[in-house]
Amino acid sequence: MDKLFIAFFCLWLASCAKEPHPNAGRYKIEQDIAPERAPLEQELFDPTPVYEEPTRGGNSDYRLLGKDYKVLKSADGFSEEGIASWYGKKFHGHLTSNGETYDMYEMTAAHKTLPLPTYVKVTNLENGRQAIVRVNDRGPFHAGRIIDLSYAAAFKLGVYQTGTARVKIESLHSAAGYYIQVAKGKDAENMQEKSMAIAALFQVPTKILQRDGIFWLVAGPMDELTQADKVIQDLLDYGYPDARHLNKVEAVGATIQ
Structure with missing residues (x-):
């Protein structure tokens, strides 16, 4: 057999024997990096x-x-201390574990076992800063780390500046x-713009x-019914015909129609 052919065959066989990583080709950026701008x-x-x-x-074992x-059936009473890290531009625009799109400028995070989604308070034990994040992804899978923060959350907590930090998380x-x-529709970007405008105008979350x-x-x-009534009337006057009270079940996001 020709020596050149044998050499080529051996190289081909070696390349076939090496299985690609499950995420090979999924991300355009090989190493995660911060974006070009800081969060607004x-x-x-x-x-x-x-x-x-x-x-x-994202909620199956x-x-x-x-x-x-x-995966935990409930986050009630959950508390944990350990190392937090963050993830940014490499994963921006890709799907999270529960099927949403990761936005590094949103206050979100990844956890290995909390139900998706779960809201947790994160305290940076090294500088005392606190933030609330919505857990909608799985990770981090590095030894010793308990939560992966979005770039925005890491920036607010001072974790971005140090890379990692010891934190406490509480559900x-x-x-x-x-x-x-306030409103409903199919345009996520339009709804986000309205969200920021309403929050600034009425000073409500x-x-x-x-x-x-x-x-x-x-x-x-809102603490007072009178405040909620006034906001609804103002919204109707501003051209938000879908503005209305949410009953207790709707308010927790279970059966909004």
């Missing part, structure tokens, strides 16, 4: 903890890198009070819920 002030607002039913994706992970319940449906391709803009909680 409005991108650092803590999200309001609103109960959301577990998503269809799973096995990864030879290790089994059992949160949805806040009590009065909630309002806002939240966007998604179900079956429809986005709901929710404002609240």
